[in-house]
Amino acid sequence: MVDSLTHFSEAQARLVTPIVEGRGLTRTFPMPSGPVTALREVSIDVSPGEYVAITGPSGCGKSTLLHLLGCVDAPTSGSLLFEGHDVSRLSESARSRIRLTRIGFIFQRFFLLPMLDAWENVELPQAEIGVGSQDRRQRTRELLEYVGLGDRAHHRPSQLSGGEMQRVAIARALANRPALLLADEPTGELDEDTGGQIADLFDRVHADGTAIIVVTHNQLLAGRAKRHLAMKRGTVESAAPVMTS
Amino acid sequence: MTSRALAWRTMTAERARGGLAIAGVAVIGALLFDMLLLSHGLLVSYRALLESAGYDVRVVATDNVIVRMPIPNATAIAGAIERLPEIREVAILRRARAAVLASGRSLQDVTLLSISAGAERHAWRIVAGSNPGPDEQAIEPPPLVVNRKLAEAASLSPGSIVRVRVALAAASALPAVPFRVVGIGDFLFDTADDLTASTSVGGFVRAKAAGSGDEAEVLLVASRPEFGPAAAAAAIQRLRPDLRAYSNEQLVAQINENGFAYFRQISFVLSSITLGFAFLLVATLLTVSVNQQLGQVAALRALGIPRRRIAATLLWESALLVGVGGLLSIPLGWALASVLDRILRDMPGISERVHFFVFEPATAAVHLGLLAATGLAAAAYPVWIATRLPIAATLRLETL
Numbered sequence: 001m002v003d004s005l006t007h008f009s010e011a012q013a014r015l016v017t018p019i020v021e022g023r024g025l026t027r028t029f030p031m032p033s034g035p036v037t038a039l040r041e042v043s044i045d046v047s048p049g050e051y052v053a054i055t056g057p058s059g060c061g062k063s064t065l066l067h068l069l070g071c072v073d074a075p076t077s078g079s080l081l082f083e084g085h086d087v088s089r090l091s092e093s094a095r096s097r098i099r100l101t102r103i104g105f106i107f108q109r110f111f112l113l114p115m116l117d118a119w120e121n122v123e124l125p126q127a128e129i130g131v132g133s134q135d136r137r138q139r140t141r142e143l144l145e146y147v148g149l150g151d152r153a154h155h156r157p158s159q160l161s162g163g164e165m166q167r168v169a170i171a172r173a174l175a176n177r178p179a180l181l182l183a184d185e186p187t188g189e190l191d192e193d194t195g196g197q198i199a200d201l202f203d204r205v206h207a208d209g210t211a212i213i214v215v216t217h218n219q220l221l222a223g224r225a226k227r228h229l230a231m232k233r234g235t236v237e238s239a240a241p242v243m244t245s
Numbered sequence: 246m247t248s249r250a251l252a253w254r255t256m257t258a259e260r261a262r263g264g265l266a267i268a269g270v271a272v273i274g275a276l277l278f279d280m281l282l283l284s285h286g287l288l289v290s291y292r293a294l295l296e297s298a299g300y301d302v303r304v305v306a307t308d309n310v311i312v313r314m315p316i317p318n319a320t321a322i323a324g325a326i327e328r329l330p331e332i333r334e335v336a337i338l339r340r341a342r343a344a345v346l347a348s349g350r351s352l353q354d355v356t357l358l359s360i361s362a363g364a365e366r367h368a369w370r371i372v373a374g375s376n377p378g379p380d381e382q383a384i385e386p387p388p389l390v391v392n393r394k395l396a397e398a399a400s401l402s403p404g405s406i407v408r409v410r411v412a413l414a415a416a417s418a419l420p421a422v423p424f425r426v427v428g429i430g431d432f433l434f435d436t437a438d439d440l441t442a443s444t445s446v447g448g449f450v451r452a453k454a455a456g457s458g459d460e461a462e463v464l465l466v467a468s469r470p471e472f473g474p475a476a477a478a479a480a481i482q483r484l485r486p487d488l489r490a491y492s493n494e495q496l497v498a499q500i501n502e503n504g505f506a507y508f509r510q511i512s513f514v515l516s517s518i519t520l521g522f523a524f525l526l527v528a529t530l531l532t533v534s535v536n537q538q539l540g541q542v543a544a545l546r547a548l549g550i551p552r553r554r555i556a557a558t559l560l561w562e563s564a565l566l567v568g569v570g571g572l573l574s575i576p577l578g579w580a581l582a583s584v585l586d587r588i589l590r591d592m593p594g595i596s597e598r599v600h601f602f603v604f605e606p607a608t609a610a611v612h613l614g615l616l617a618a619t620g621l622a623a624a625a626y627p628v629w630i631a632t633r634l635p636i637a638a639t640l641r642l643e644t645l
Contacts, residue, residue, distance in 0.1 A: 063641060072547045073637035093551060100549025108644050111544030113251075115258030120246060125548055127246055172548070184640070 017084060018045040019102075019180050019211055020069050024078035027064050038064040040234040041078070046213060048179060051206040053225030054215045061234040062215040063184050069213060070103055070182045071095045083179070100128055104173030104210075108185035110165040112157040118144060118168045119153040125175045143171040147201060163194035170201060174210070181205060183214040187221055199224050248554060252561035255534075262530065263566065269526045270570025270616070271577055277519040278578030278612045279585065279602065284512035286586075286603040287505050288497055294598050295493040298433060299367035300336065301474035304464035304481055304490045319461030322485060323361075326464065331472040331480045336364035336465040339449050345442065346421055347399040347407040355395060355440040357409060358432075359449030364465065367433065368443065374403030374428035377445060387448030389424035392441040396429045403427055409442070411452045422452045434596050466490070508601075520619050527563055527623035535559065535627040540643030543636045552632040559628045560621065567620030571613050578612075579604060 027039040039061040046052055046069070054062045067073040068080060071087050072095075080087045082098055090098070099105070112121045122143055126136045144150050147167035157165050166186060173181055183202070187195030199221045206212050206226075216222050230238045246254075256263040304326065306314040316322060323335040343357040360368050369390065377388035389409070391401055401407065408421035424444060432441045444452070468477030474492035481490035491499065501509070535542065542555060582602035589601045 064637070067637035067640070070547065072640070073635075096546070096549050096551050098549070099547060100551075103549070105544070105547045107544055107547075107640065109540060111541050111643075113541060113545075115254040116246075116251075124246060125550070128550055128554065185644070 018047045018081075019083055020044075020046045021081040022065075022069060022075075022078065023080075025065065025068055025075045025080065026077045027061075027068060027073065028076040037076075038234055039068070039075070042234075042236055043078075044069070044229070044236070046180065046211055048211055049206070049209050051202075051212045051224070051226045052214070052229060053222035053227070054213065054229045054231060055217065055222050056231035056237075060231040062231055064234075065231070066182055066184050066213060066215050069180075070105060071098055072105075100125060101176050102179050104176075104178035104181040106166070106169050106173050106181065106183040106186045108188040110157070110162075110169045110189075112165055112168055112172070114157050117154045117156050118149055118160065118164075118171075121157075121168055122171045122175055125172060129176055131176075139175065140171075143174055144168075146174075146204075147171045161194075162190050163197055166190060166194075166198055167201065170198070170205070174205065179211060181210050181212045183212065183216075185216055185218075186214065187216065187218045192220075196220060248557035249561045249565075251558045252565055255558070255562055256565055259534075262534070266526070266530045266566045267570040267573065270523060270567055271573035273519050273523045273526065274571050274574025274612070274616055275578035275581055277516055277523065277615065278574055278609070279582045280512045280516040280519060281608050281612050281615075282578070282582050282602040282604065284509050284516070285605065285608060286601045287508055287599065288501055289603040289605060290598070290600040291500060291505075292493060292497045293603075294433070294596065295496060297367070297598070298465065299364075300334075300465035300467050301493050302466035302468055302478045302481065302490055303493075303496060304466060304485075304488050305462075306488060308489055315460035315462060316464065316488065318459055319464065320459050322488070323461070323464055325484060326466060326481055329477070329480050329484060331468055331477040332466055333469045334467040336361040337446075337461045338364075338463045338465055339446075339460065340462045341449070341453060342412045343442070343452065344410045344412060344421075345395065345399055345407050345440070346410065347401060347405065350399060352395065352398055352440055353412075355409075355442055357411060357449065357452060358441065358443040359446050360443060360465075361446070369430035369432045371428045371430045374426070377427050384425075386423040386425045387444050387451065388427040389448070390428040390430050390443045391426055392432050392435055392439065393429060394435075394438070395440040395442060396426075398440060401426050401429070403429065409444075409452050411454075420454070422448075424448060424452075431597075433598060436593065436595050437591065437597055438593055516615075520615060523567070523616065523619045524623045527566060527620055528626055530566070531559060531563055531624055531627040532630065534562075535631050539634060539639050542631050543634060543639035543643065546634075546636045547640065555631050556628045559631055560624050563620045563624035563627075564617070567616050567623075571616040574616075575609055575612070 022042060022044045025039055025042045026037065028035045028037045042065060054065065056062050068075050071082060074088060083102065087095060116124070119140055122140045123136055126139060131139065144153050147170055149164060149167055152160060152164060160168065187198050190198065195218055202212060202214065202221070203224055214221060214225060222228060229236050306316045319337050323337050326332055327335040339359040341357045343355045345352045345355045372393065376390065386406065389407065395401065399407065403426055405426040406423055407426060408423050410421040435441055466477060466481065468474045474494065478490040478492045478495065545555060586600055586602045
């Protein structure tokens with residue numbers, strides 16, 4: 001029953017316009033010893049509400065693909081549409097605006113601003129798009145409670161554990177209600193139990209309707225996704241829905 | 246949170262770095278402030294000294310106001326000048342080298358002055374005794390006002406009788422003439438080592454005996470306010486093309502071009518060097534700071550924080566470091582200037598009323614403006630690094 005419901009919602013999701021559509025994405029990096037192709041002819045669609053895990057060995061192009069999908073890097077060849085807009089035709093400021101308003105990023109090393117407390121880190125992206133102070137306060141309070149850190153709002157990153165920092169980073173990524181949440185090894189710096197808590201939190205975010213693409217080596221986290229892309233040597237070797245029991 | 250607030254939080258979060266940067270800017274800024282004060286201080290002080298004498302035009306015999314030739318027939322020329330409509334008052338200043346014989350001692354290299362009656366009110370300030378009264382001109386021996394240095398050296402006090410011999414050449418054959426000390430005063434243009442005495446016109450003529458003629462070293466002229474010094478100087482020049490009339494402004498400009506050019510050049514070179522140090526200090530600190538935060542900057546960019554916001558935050562950080570350091574540099578620089586001024590004023594030949602460092606609000610404004618420009622320029626490279634960094638490559642590197 002659970003599986004059928006899940007697959008039904010996935011199928012429904014695919015009927016609407018994908019958030020991101022990559023066609024023949026190739027990314028080559030110039031190196032002193034000659035160009036290195038990190039990504040070869042990868043095509044991918046991610047629809048609203050989807051939860052996709054990308055796995056594979058180190059250096060297989062997972063993060064490169066994530067960066068392309070998150071509009072922080074440009075493909076050497078191929079095309080990328082974000083909500084129907086050709087990203088290659090957008091200016092840097094327009095791509096920046098997409099990242100600010102439609103995409104949330106979570107990093108392995110959290111990258112919270114150390115001089116700001118948890119509350120201020122979560123407020124920062126909202127202030128950037130001009131959310132009023134009252135709405136900002138309300139949203140920040142909701143988000144910190146959502147990630148279970150309502151009582152740690154005024155702690156700085158140095159006063160938080162790794163798991164708590166990652167939860168603040170998730171709250172920050174969700175601050176502007178993104179359509180797509182991108183996570184690059186979000187449990188890479190965390191122990192197994194804490195990684196499990198982050199996986200639970202991702203489940204909750206997904207259940208609330210946000211599409212997620214997570215790059216991970218963590219099988220527990222990858223197992224929570226509804227679609228799994230296995231990558232090897234810059235290509236997607238298999239793409240399949242995850243069958244949960 | 247505004248860029249300024251974010252910059253302030255960055256600065257205060259790393260207190261040691263911020264404190265050292267501010268201290269560095271304050272010290273460098275203090276040196277810059279002193280160099281700027283030095284570049285104008287002498288001129289400002291010299292102008293104030295000229296104006297405090299109460300005359301705004303000076304008439305001399307040659308183009309050179311430093312090496313002066315005597316003006317012959319000074320009384321007649323002064324009378325003719327005084328009759329010009331632009332002129333309110335003319336005073337004749339005569340000067341001679343003399344020796345003072347008192348208490349069994351002979352003091353050489355004394356400057357003997359004579360200034361027109363009434364003009365002494367600007368030339369010195371009596372600290373003991375009194376100025377010669379109008380009826381004292383006829384009393385024998387002639388009156389003499391001496392400066393403190395001479396009074397101390399020759400143990401003089403009001404009422405003392407001294408003998409003065411004017412030196413026309415190295416070995417003067419003129420007789421020593423007795424004078425009566427009536428007052429001790431601080432002379433406006435004295436240096437710390439000057440031995441100075443002033444007497445009446447009659448006394449001066451008697452001391453110089455037959456060799457004097459009616460010569461003056463300089464004619465001090467006060468213009469009428471409705472004409473002003475420039476018009477007065479021009480009128481005198483028309484009247485006596487063989488003489489040179491300079492307003493105080495012209496004198497200051499001439500000395501700026503000649504006598505003080507040395508200080509101006511030193512000041513310019515040292516100001517440039519201190520600005521260079523300030524630039525390097527701030528640029529290095531900000532560049533190191535940005536390089537330490539590349540991951541955070543790339544993450545912020547990945548989150549969509551625009552380049553302009555990151556640039557503005559760095560510019561604010563630079564402005565805060567330079568601004569706080571710059572404000573601290575003004576009292577620090579002024580304290581340093583006071584010490585340097587005392588040292589420089591001990592040099593021989595410097596009037597005690599002349600200062601090398603004179604505070605002017607405009608100089609402080611220029612100083613802060615230069616520091617602000619330096620701060621902005623110093624932020625340029627770190628801003629370029631932070632706004633142009635490749636987001637994906639930086640995130641990859643910072644995660645390794």
